[in-house]
Amino acid sequence: MSATGAFRRRVSVATRKFADGRLEARCAVEDEFHRFRVQLEASDSVITAARNDARRSPNTLCEAAGQRLVELVGMALDPACAAVLNHADQFQQCTHQFDLAGLGVAAMALERPRRTYDVTVPDRIDGHTVATLDVDGQPMLRWRILDMTVEGPAPYEARSLGAGFTQFTRSLGREEAEAALVMRRALFVSQGRGHDLEALGNRGPVGGCWAWQPERMAELRRLPENRRDFSDRAEALLADDAEWLDFRS
Incomplete structure:
Protein backbone atom coordinates (compact mmCIF):
# COMPACT_ATOMS: atom_id res chain seq x y z
CA MET A 1 0.00 0.00 0.00
CA SER A 2 1.32 3.47 -0.84
CA ALA A 3 2.22 5.81 2.01
CA THR A 4 -0.44 8.25 0.84
CA GLY A 5 -3.10 7.67 -1.74
CA ALA A 6 -6.74 6.82 -2.01
CA PHE A 7 -9.16 3.98 -1.63
CA ARG A 8 -10.97 3.32 -4.90
CA ARG A 9 -14.02 1.16 -5.56
CA ARG A 10 -15.87 0.48 -8.81
CA VAL A 11 -19.30 -1.14 -8.96
CA SER A 12 -20.85 -2.01 -12.31
CA VAL A 13 -24.22 -3.56 -13.14
CA ALA A 14 -25.33 -4.68 -16.59
CA THR A 15 -28.70 -6.15 -17.59
CA ARG A 16 -30.25 -7.69 -20.64
CA LYS A 17 -33.74 -8.81 -21.61
CA PHE A 18 -34.39 -11.94 -23.64
CA ALA A 19 -37.05 -12.31 -26.31
CA ASP A 20 -39.23 -14.36 -23.96
CA GLY A 21 -39.17 -11.59 -21.34
CA ARG A 22 -36.58 -13.15 -19.01
CA LEU A 23 -34.06 -10.78 -17.48
CA GLU A 24 -30.43 -11.22 -16.46
CA ALA A 25 -28.25 -8.95 -14.34
CA ARG A 26 -24.48 -9.17 -14.10
CA CYS A 27 -22.98 -7.23 -11.21
CA ALA A 28 -19.35 -6.75 -10.23
CA VAL A 29 -17.37 -4.86 -7.62
CA GLU A 30 -13.65 -4.35 -7.22
CA ASP A 31 -11.59 -2.45 -4.68
CA GLU A 32 -8.44 -2.92 -2.63
CA PHE A 33 -9.83 -5.95 -0.80
CA HIS A 34 -12.58 -7.43 -3.01
CA ARG A 35 -13.39 -8.57 -6.51
CA PHE A 36 -16.81 -10.19 -6.62
CA ARG A 37 -19.36 -11.10 -9.26
CA VAL A 38 -23.08 -11.73 -8.82
CA GLN A 39 -25.39 -13.02 -11.54
CA LEU A 40 -29.17 -12.88 -11.23
CA GLU A 41 -31.99 -14.10 -13.43
CA ALA A 42 -35.65 -13.15 -13.30
CA SER A 43 -38.88 -14.19 -14.98
CA ASP A 44 -42.31 -12.63 -14.58
CA SER A 45 -40.73 -9.99 -12.31
CA VAL A 46 -39.48 -12.60 -9.82
CA ILE A 47 -35.90 -13.70 -9.11
CA THR A 48 -35.41 -17.24 -10.38
CA ALA A 49 -31.64 -17.71 -9.93
CA ALA A 50 -28.80 -16.11 -7.98
CA ARG A 51 -25.15 -17.05 -8.35
CA ASN A 52 -21.92 -15.63 -6.98
CA ASP A 53 -18.25 -15.76 -7.87
CA ALA A 54 -15.77 -14.43 -5.32
CA ARG A 55 -12.72 -13.82 -7.54
CA ARG A 56 -10.62 -12.07 -4.86
CA SER A 57 -11.65 -12.19 -1.22
CA PRO A 58 -10.41 -10.76 2.08
CA ASN A 59 -11.07 -14.04 3.89
CA THR A 60 -11.56 -17.73 3.23
CA LEU A 61 -15.34 -17.77 3.79
CA CYS A 62 -16.48 -15.08 1.33
CA GLU A 63 -17.28 -17.55 -1.46
CA ALA A 64 -19.43 -19.70 0.82
CA ALA A 65 -21.15 -16.62 2.23
CA GLY A 66 -22.06 -15.44 -1.26
CA GLN A 67 -23.71 -18.74 -2.05
CA ARG A 68 -26.42 -17.75 0.41
CA LEU A 69 -27.79 -15.38 -2.24
CA VAL A 70 -30.04 -18.28 -3.28
CA GLU A 71 -32.29 -17.02 -0.47
CA LEU A 72 -33.32 -14.24 -2.86
CA VAL A 73 -34.95 -16.68 -5.26
CA GLY A 74 -38.67 -15.92 -5.25
CA MET A 75 -38.20 -12.22 -4.43
CA ALA A 76 -40.21 -9.79 -6.54
CA LEU A 77 -38.17 -7.25 -8.50
CA ASP A 78 -38.06 -3.87 -6.80
CA PRO A 79 -36.51 -0.59 -8.04
CA ALA A 80 -35.11 0.13 -4.55
CA CYS A 81 -31.75 -1.60 -4.07
CA ALA A 82 -32.34 -1.83 -0.30
CA ALA A 83 -35.43 -3.99 -0.87
CA VAL A 84 -33.28 -7.12 -0.50
CA LEU A 85 -33.08 -6.30 3.22
CA ASN A 86 -36.76 -7.23 3.48
CA HIS A 87 -36.20 -10.64 1.90
CA ALA A 88 -33.07 -11.99 3.61
CA ASP A 89 -31.08 -11.38 6.79
CA GLN A 90 -28.12 -9.20 5.80
CA PHE A 91 -26.09 -10.54 8.74
CA GLN A 92 -26.38 -14.05 7.30
CA GLN A 93 -25.08 -12.96 3.89
CA CYS A 94 -21.83 -11.65 2.43
CA THR A 95 -22.25 -7.89 2.82
CA HIS A 96 -20.70 -6.97 -0.51
CA GLN A 97 -22.24 -9.69 -2.64
CA PHE A 98 -25.62 -8.96 -1.02
CA ASP A 99 -25.19 -5.28 -1.92
CA LEU A 100 -24.45 -6.28 -5.51
CA ALA A 101 -27.57 -8.42 -5.62
CA GLY A 102 -29.64 -5.47 -4.40
CA LEU A 103 -28.27 -3.30 -7.20
CA GLY A 104 -28.98 -6.08 -9.70
CA VAL A 105 -32.57 -6.49 -8.49
CA ALA A 106 -33.15 -2.74 -8.85
CA ALA A 107 -31.54 -2.61 -12.30
CA MET A 108 -33.75 -5.43 -13.59
CA ALA A 109 -36.87 -3.82 -12.11
CA LEU A 110 -35.99 -0.62 -14.00
CA GLU A 111 -34.70 -2.50 -17.07
CA ARG A 112 -31.64 -0.26 -16.82
CA PRO A 113 -29.02 -1.56 -19.27
CA ARG A 114 -25.85 -0.41 -17.53
CA ARG A 115 -24.60 1.62 -14.61
CA THR A 116 -21.14 2.12 -13.14
CA TYR A 117 -20.30 3.78 -9.82
CA ASP A 118 -16.78 4.99 -9.05
CA VAL A 119 -15.95 6.02 -5.48
CA THR A 120 -12.71 7.70 -4.42
CA VAL A 121 -11.79 8.18 -0.76
CA PRO A 122 -8.44 9.97 -0.27
CA ASP A 123 -6.53 8.71 2.76
CA ARG A 124 -7.81 10.40 5.91
CA ILE A 125 -5.79 13.09 7.68
CA ASP A 126 -6.77 13.36 11.36
CA GLY A 127 -9.96 11.52 10.44
CA HIS A 128 -10.88 13.95 7.65
CA THR A 129 -11.33 13.24 3.96
CA VAL A 130 -13.52 14.29 1.03
CA ALA A 131 -15.13 11.32 -0.70
CA THR A 132 -16.56 11.50 -4.20
CA LEU A 133 -18.87 9.29 -6.22
CA ASP A 134 -19.27 9.38 -10.00
CA VAL A 135 -22.12 7.73 -11.89
CA ASP A 136 -21.23 6.61 -15.39
CA GLY A 137 -18.31 9.03 -15.34
CA GLN A 138 -20.31 12.03 -14.11
CA PRO A 139 -19.87 13.53 -10.61
CA MET A 140 -22.85 12.98 -8.32
CA LEU A 141 -21.85 13.00 -4.64
CA ARG A 142 -19.11 14.83 -2.77
CA TRP A 143 -19.11 14.35 1.01
CA ARG A 144 -16.85 15.91 3.63
CA ILE A 145 -16.11 13.14 6.12
CA LEU A 146 -14.84 13.07 9.69
CA ASP A 147 -14.26 9.49 10.80
CA MET A 148 -17.63 7.89 9.90
CA THR A 149 -19.81 11.01 10.03
CA VAL A 150 -20.72 13.19 7.04
CA GLU A 151 -19.89 16.82 7.83
CA GLY A 152 -21.66 18.09 4.71
CA PRO A 153 -23.24 19.04 2.42
CA ALA A 154 -26.98 18.97 3.15
CA PRO A 155 -29.00 16.81 3.44
CA TYR A 156 -26.17 14.61 4.78
CA GLU A 157 -24.57 17.01 7.27
CA ALA A 158 -23.98 15.51 10.73
CA ARG A 159 -25.32 12.19 9.45
CA SER A 160 -23.68 9.08 10.90
CA LEU A 161 -22.90 6.36 8.39
CA GLY A 162 -23.77 3.75 11.01
CA ALA A 163 -27.17 2.47 12.13
CA GLY A 164 -30.11 4.40 10.71
CA PHE A 165 -28.44 5.49 7.48
CA THR A 166 -30.41 3.12 5.26
CA GLN A 167 -33.65 4.35 6.82
CA PHE A 168 -32.53 7.94 6.18
CA THR A 169 -31.97 7.25 2.46
CA ARG A 170 -35.69 6.52 2.10
CA SER A 171 -36.20 10.27 2.32
CA LEU A 172 -34.11 10.74 -0.83
CA GLY A 173 -35.01 10.23 -4.44
CA ARG A 174 -34.46 6.67 -5.66
CA GLU A 175 -31.36 7.45 -7.74
CA GLU A 176 -29.68 9.43 -4.98
CA ALA A 177 -30.60 6.84 -2.34
CA GLU A 178 -28.90 4.11 -4.36
CA ALA A 179 -25.78 6.22 -4.90
CA ALA A 180 -25.65 7.17 -1.22
CA LEU A 181 -25.73 3.52 -0.16
CA VAL A 182 -22.92 2.69 -2.60
CA MET A 183 -20.89 5.60 -1.21
CA ARG A 184 -21.54 4.59 2.39
CA ARG A 185 -20.32 1.03 1.81
CA ALA A 186 -17.16 2.27 0.13
CA LEU A 187 -16.44 4.54 3.08
CA PHE A 188 -16.74 1.62 5.48
CA VAL A 189 -14.34 -0.50 3.45
CA SER A 190 -11.90 2.39 2.98
CA GLN A 191 -11.08 2.26 6.68
CA GLY A 192 -9.14 -0.93 6.02
CA ARG A 193 -6.33 1.03 4.37
CA GLY A 194 -5.06 2.02 7.78
CA HIS A 195 -4.67 -1.54 9.08
CA ARG A 233 -4.53 2.95 -11.37
CA ALA A 234 -8.26 3.44 -11.23
CA GLU A 235 -8.49 2.24 -14.82
CA ALA A 236 -7.55 -1.28 -13.68
CA LEU A 237 -10.70 -1.67 -11.58
CA LEU A 238 -12.99 -4.31 -13.15
CA ALA A 239 -10.75 -4.43 -16.23
CA ASP A 240 -10.75 -8.23 -16.04
CA ASP A 241 -14.55 -8.27 -15.83
CA ALA A 242 -15.24 -6.08 -18.88
CA GLU A 243 -16.09 -8.90 -21.30
CA TRP A 244 -18.31 -10.62 -18.74
CA LEU A 245 -20.19 -7.39 -18.02
CA ASP A 246 -20.62 -6.86 -21.75
CA PHE A 247 -22.18 -10.36 -22.06
CA ARG A 248 -19.30 -11.43 -24.30
CA SER A 249 -18.16 -14.28 -22.05
Missing part, protein backbone atom coordinates in the same frame (compact mmCIF):
# COMPACT_ATOMS: atom_id res chain seq x y z
CA ASP A 196 -2.19 -4.37 8.83
CA LEU A 197 -4.71 -7.12 8.13
CA GLU A 198 -2.27 -9.92 8.83
CA ALA A 199 -1.56 -8.51 12.28
CA LEU A 200 -5.30 -8.23 13.00
CA GLY A 201 -5.77 -11.97 12.67
CA ASN A 202 -9.32 -12.91 13.63
CA ARG A 203 -10.12 -9.57 15.22
CA GLY A 204 -12.80 -7.96 13.13
CA PRO A 205 -16.51 -7.18 12.64
CA VAL A 206 -17.84 -10.19 14.57
CA GLY A 207 -21.54 -10.61 13.85
CA GLY A 208 -21.44 -8.24 10.88
CA CYS A 209 -21.93 -10.85 8.17
CA TRP A 210 -22.20 -14.62 7.67
CA ALA A 211 -18.43 -15.16 7.57
CA TRP A 212 -17.89 -13.20 10.78
CA GLN A 213 -20.54 -14.93 12.89
CA PRO A 214 -19.02 -16.18 16.19
CA GLU A 215 -19.60 -19.85 15.36
CA ARG A 216 -17.35 -19.55 12.30
CA MET A 217 -14.37 -17.80 13.88
CA ALA A 218 -12.40 -21.03 14.08
CA GLU A 219 -12.76 -21.54 10.30
CA LEU A 220 -12.15 -17.98 9.12
CA ARG A 221 -8.71 -16.94 7.91
CA ARG A 222 -7.82 -13.53 6.52
CA LEU A 223 -6.16 -13.40 3.08
CA PRO A 224 -3.94 -10.30 3.18
CA GLU A 225 -2.13 -11.54 0.08
CA ASN A 226 -5.27 -10.72 -1.91
CA ARG A 227 -4.92 -7.00 -1.24
CA ARG A 228 -4.35 -4.67 -4.20
CA ASP A 229 -3.68 -0.90 -4.18
CA PHE A 230 -5.52 1.05 -6.89
CA SER A 231 -4.45 4.52 -5.71
CA ASP A 232 -2.76 5.36 -9.01
Whole structure:
Protein backbone atom coordinates (compact mmCIF):
# COMPACT_ATOMS: atom_id res chain seq x y z
CA MET A 1 0.00 0.00 0.00
CA SER A 2 1.32 3.47 -0.84
CA ALA A 3 2.22 5.81 2.01
CA THR A 4 -0.44 8.25 0.84
CA GLY A 5 -3.10 7.67 -1.74
CA ALA A 6 -6.74 6.82 -2.01
CA PHE A 7 -9.16 3.98 -1.63
CA ARG A 8 -10.97 3.32 -4.90
CA ARG A 9 -14.02 1.16 -5.56
CA ARG A 10 -15.87 0.48 -8.81
CA VAL A 11 -19.30 -1.14 -8.96
CA SER A 12 -20.85 -2.01 -12.31
CA VAL A 13 -24.22 -3.56 -13.14
CA ALA A 14 -25.33 -4.68 -16.59
CA THR A 15 -28.70 -6.15 -17.59
CA ARG A 16 -30.25 -7.69 -20.64
CA LYS A 17 -33.74 -8.81 -21.61
CA PHE A 18 -34.39 -11.94 -23.64
CA ALA A 19 -37.05 -12.31 -26.31
CA ASP A 20 -39.23 -14.36 -23.96
CA GLY A 21 -39.17 -11.59 -21.34
CA ARG A 22 -36.58 -13.15 -19.01
CA LEU A 23 -34.06 -10.78 -17.48
CA GLU A 24 -30.43 -11.22 -16.46
CA ALA A 25 -28.25 -8.95 -14.34
CA ARG A 26 -24.48 -9.17 -14.10
CA CYS A 27 -22.98 -7.23 -11.21
CA ALA A 28 -19.35 -6.75 -10.23
CA VAL A 29 -17.37 -4.86 -7.62
CA GLU A 30 -13.65 -4.35 -7.22
CA ASP A 31 -11.59 -2.45 -4.68
CA GLU A 32 -8.44 -2.92 -2.63
CA PHE A 33 -9.83 -5.95 -0.80
CA HIS A 34 -12.58 -7.43 -3.01
CA ARG A 35 -13.39 -8.57 -6.51
CA PHE A 36 -16.81 -10.19 -6.62
CA ARG A 37 -19.36 -11.10 -9.26
CA VAL A 38 -23.08 -11.73 -8.82
CA GLN A 39 -25.39 -13.02 -11.54
CA LEU A 40 -29.17 -12.88 -11.23
CA GLU A 41 -31.99 -14.10 -13.43
CA ALA A 42 -35.65 -13.15 -13.30
CA SER A 43 -38.88 -14.19 -14.98
CA ASP A 44 -42.31 -12.63 -14.58
CA SER A 45 -40.73 -9.99 -12.31
CA VAL A 46 -39.48 -12.60 -9.82
CA ILE A 47 -35.90 -13.70 -9.11
CA THR A 48 -35.41 -17.24 -10.38
CA ALA A 49 -31.64 -17.71 -9.93
CA ALA A 50 -28.80 -16.11 -7.98
CA ARG A 51 -25.15 -17.05 -8.35
CA ASN A 52 -21.92 -15.63 -6.98
CA ASP A 53 -18.25 -15.76 -7.87
CA ALA A 54 -15.77 -14.43 -5.32
CA ARG A 55 -12.72 -13.82 -7.54
CA ARG A 56 -10.62 -12.07 -4.86
CA SER A 57 -11.65 -12.19 -1.22
CA PRO A 58 -10.41 -10.76 2.08
CA ASN A 59 -11.07 -14.04 3.89
CA THR A 60 -11.56 -17.73 3.23
CA LEU A 61 -15.34 -17.77 3.79
CA CYS A 62 -16.48 -15.08 1.33
CA GLU A 63 -17.28 -17.55 -1.46
CA ALA A 64 -19.43 -19.70 0.82
CA ALA A 65 -21.15 -16.62 2.23
CA GLY A 66 -22.06 -15.44 -1.26
CA GLN A 67 -23.71 -18.74 -2.05
CA ARG A 68 -26.42 -17.75 0.41
CA LEU A 69 -27.79 -15.38 -2.24
CA VAL A 70 -30.04 -18.28 -3.28
CA GLU A 71 -32.29 -17.02 -0.47
CA LEU A 72 -33.32 -14.24 -2.86
CA VAL A 73 -34.95 -16.68 -5.26
CA GLY A 74 -38.67 -15.92 -5.25
CA MET A 75 -38.20 -12.22 -4.43
CA ALA A 76 -40.21 -9.79 -6.54
CA LEU A 77 -38.17 -7.25 -8.50
CA ASP A 78 -38.06 -3.87 -6.80
CA PRO A 79 -36.51 -0.59 -8.04
CA ALA A 80 -35.11 0.13 -4.55
CA CYS A 81 -31.75 -1.60 -4.07
CA ALA A 82 -32.34 -1.83 -0.30
CA ALA A 83 -35.43 -3.99 -0.87
CA VAL A 84 -33.28 -7.12 -0.50
CA LEU A 85 -33.08 -6.30 3.22
CA ASN A 86 -36.76 -7.23 3.48
CA HIS A 87 -36.20 -10.64 1.90
CA ALA A 88 -33.07 -11.99 3.61
CA ASP A 89 -31.08 -11.38 6.79
CA GLN A 90 -28.12 -9.20 5.80
CA PHE A 91 -26.09 -10.54 8.74
CA GLN A 92 -26.38 -14.05 7.30
CA GLN A 93 -25.08 -12.96 3.89
CA CYS A 94 -21.83 -11.65 2.43
CA THR A 95 -22.25 -7.89 2.82
CA HIS A 96 -20.70 -6.97 -0.51
CA GLN A 97 -22.24 -9.69 -2.64
CA PHE A 98 -25.62 -8.96 -1.02
CA ASP A 99 -25.19 -5.28 -1.92
CA LEU A 100 -24.45 -6.28 -5.51
CA ALA A 101 -27.57 -8.42 -5.62
CA GLY A 102 -29.64 -5.47 -4.40
CA LEU A 103 -28.27 -3.30 -7.20
CA GLY A 104 -28.98 -6.08 -9.70
CA VAL A 105 -32.57 -6.49 -8.49
CA ALA A 106 -33.15 -2.74 -8.85
CA ALA A 107 -31.54 -2.61 -12.30
CA MET A 108 -33.75 -5.43 -13.59
CA ALA A 109 -36.87 -3.82 -12.11
CA LEU A 110 -35.99 -0.62 -14.00
CA GLU A 111 -34.70 -2.50 -17.07
CA ARG A 112 -31.64 -0.26 -16.82
CA PRO A 113 -29.02 -1.56 -19.27
CA ARG A 114 -25.85 -0.41 -17.53
CA ARG A 115 -24.60 1.62 -14.61
CA THR A 116 -21.14 2.12 -13.14
CA TYR A 117 -20.30 3.78 -9.82
CA ASP A 118 -16.78 4.99 -9.05
CA VAL A 119 -15.95 6.02 -5.48
CA THR A 120 -12.71 7.70 -4.42
CA VAL A 121 -11.79 8.18 -0.76
CA PRO A 122 -8.44 9.97 -0.27
CA ASP A 123 -6.53 8.71 2.76
CA ARG A 124 -7.81 10.40 5.91
CA ILE A 125 -5.79 13.09 7.68
CA ASP A 126 -6.77 13.36 11.36
CA GLY A 127 -9.96 11.52 10.44
CA HIS A 128 -10.88 13.95 7.65
CA THR A 129 -11.33 13.24 3.96
CA VAL A 130 -13.52 14.29 1.03
CA ALA A 131 -15.13 11.32 -0.70
CA THR A 132 -16.56 11.50 -4.20
CA LEU A 133 -18.87 9.29 -6.22
CA ASP A 134 -19.27 9.38 -10.00
CA VAL A 135 -22.12 7.73 -11.89
CA ASP A 136 -21.23 6.61 -15.39
CA GLY A 137 -18.31 9.03 -15.34
CA GLN A 138 -20.31 12.03 -14.11
CA PRO A 139 -19.87 13.53 -10.61
CA MET A 140 -22.85 12.98 -8.32
CA LEU A 141 -21.85 13.00 -4.64
CA ARG A 142 -19.11 14.83 -2.77
CA TRP A 143 -19.11 14.35 1.01
CA ARG A 144 -16.85 15.91 3.63
CA ILE A 145 -16.11 13.14 6.12
CA LEU A 146 -14.84 13.07 9.69
CA ASP A 147 -14.26 9.49 10.80
CA MET A 148 -17.63 7.89 9.90
CA THR A 149 -19.81 11.01 10.03
CA VAL A 150 -20.72 13.19 7.04
CA GLU A 151 -19.89 16.82 7.83
CA GLY A 152 -21.66 18.09 4.71
CA PRO A 153 -23.24 19.04 2.42
CA ALA A 154 -26.98 18.97 3.15
CA PRO A 155 -29.00 16.81 3.44
CA TYR A 156 -26.17 14.61 4.78
CA GLU A 157 -24.57 17.01 7.27
CA ALA A 158 -23.98 15.51 10.73
CA ARG A 159 -25.32 12.19 9.45
CA SER A 160 -23.68 9.08 10.90
CA LEU A 161 -22.90 6.36 8.39
CA GLY A 162 -23.77 3.75 11.01
CA ALA A 163 -27.17 2.47 12.13
CA GLY A 164 -30.11 4.40 10.71
CA PHE A 165 -28.44 5.49 7.48
CA THR A 166 -30.41 3.12 5.26
CA GLN A 167 -33.65 4.35 6.82
CA PHE A 168 -32.53 7.94 6.18
CA THR A 169 -31.97 7.25 2.46
CA ARG A 170 -35.69 6.52 2.10
CA SER A 171 -36.20 10.27 2.32
CA LEU A 172 -34.11 10.74 -0.83
CA GLY A 173 -35.01 10.23 -4.44
CA ARG A 174 -34.46 6.67 -5.66
CA GLU A 175 -31.36 7.45 -7.74
CA GLU A 176 -29.68 9.43 -4.98
CA ALA A 177 -30.60 6.84 -2.34
CA GLU A 178 -28.90 4.11 -4.36
CA ALA A 179 -25.78 6.22 -4.90
CA ALA A 180 -25.65 7.17 -1.22
CA LEU A 181 -25.73 3.52 -0.16
CA VAL A 182 -22.92 2.69 -2.60
CA MET A 183 -20.89 5.60 -1.21
CA ARG A 184 -21.54 4.59 2.39
CA ARG A 185 -20.32 1.03 1.81
CA ALA A 186 -17.16 2.27 0.13
CA LEU A 187 -16.44 4.54 3.08
CA PHE A 188 -16.74 1.62 5.48
CA VAL A 189 -14.34 -0.50 3.45
CA SER A 190 -11.90 2.39 2.98
CA GLN A 191 -11.08 2.26 6.68
CA GLY A 192 -9.14 -0.93 6.02
CA ARG A 193 -6.33 1.03 4.37
CA GLY A 194 -5.06 2.02 7.78
CA HIS A 195 -4.67 -1.54 9.08
CA ASP A 196 -2.19 -4.37 8.83
CA LEU A 197 -4.71 -7.12 8.13
CA GLU A 198 -2.27 -9.92 8.83
CA ALA A 199 -1.56 -8.51 12.28
CA LEU A 200 -5.30 -8.23 13.00
CA GLY A 201 -5.77 -11.97 12.67
CA ASN A 202 -9.32 -12.91 13.63
CA ARG A 203 -10.12 -9.57 15.22
CA GLY A 204 -12.80 -7.96 13.13
CA PRO A 205 -16.51 -7.18 12.64
CA VAL A 206 -17.84 -10.19 14.57
CA GLY A 207 -21.54 -10.61 13.85
CA GLY A 208 -21.44 -8.24 10.88
CA CYS A 209 -21.93 -10.85 8.17
CA TRP A 210 -22.20 -14.62 7.67
CA ALA A 211 -18.43 -15.16 7.57
CA TRP A 212 -17.89 -13.20 10.78
CA GLN A 213 -20.54 -14.93 12.89
CA PRO A 214 -19.02 -16.18 16.19
CA GLU A 215 -19.60 -19.85 15.36
CA ARG A 216 -17.35 -19.55 12.30
CA MET A 217 -14.37 -17.80 13.88
CA ALA A 218 -12.40 -21.03 14.08
CA GLU A 219 -12.76 -21.54 10.30
CA LEU A 220 -12.15 -17.98 9.12
CA ARG A 221 -8.71 -16.94 7.91
CA ARG A 222 -7.82 -13.53 6.52
CA LEU A 223 -6.16 -13.40 3.08
CA PRO A 224 -3.94 -10.30 3.18
CA GLU A 225 -2.13 -11.54 0.08
CA ASN A 226 -5.27 -10.72 -1.91
CA ARG A 227 -4.92 -7.00 -1.24
CA ARG A 228 -4.35 -4.67 -4.20
CA ASP A 229 -3.68 -0.90 -4.18
CA PHE A 230 -5.52 1.05 -6.89
CA SER A 231 -4.45 4.52 -5.71
CA ASP A 232 -2.76 5.36 -9.01
CA ARG A 233 -4.53 2.95 -11.37
CA ALA A 234 -8.26 3.44 -11.23
CA GLU A 235 -8.49 2.24 -14.82
CA ALA A 236 -7.55 -1.28 -13.68
CA LEU A 237 -10.70 -1.67 -11.58
CA LEU A 238 -12.99 -4.31 -13.15
CA ALA A 239 -10.75 -4.43 -16.23
CA ASP A 240 -10.75 -8.23 -16.04
CA ASP A 241 -14.55 -8.27 -15.83
CA ALA A 242 -15.24 -6.08 -18.88
CA GLU A 243 -16.09 -8.90 -21.30
CA TRP A 244 -18.31 -10.62 -18.74
CA LEU A 245 -20.19 -7.39 -18.02
CA ASP A 246 -20.62 -6.86 -21.75
CA PHE A 247 -22.18 -10.36 -22.06
CA ARG A 248 -19.30 -11.43 -24.30
CA SER A 249 -18.16 -14.28 -22.05
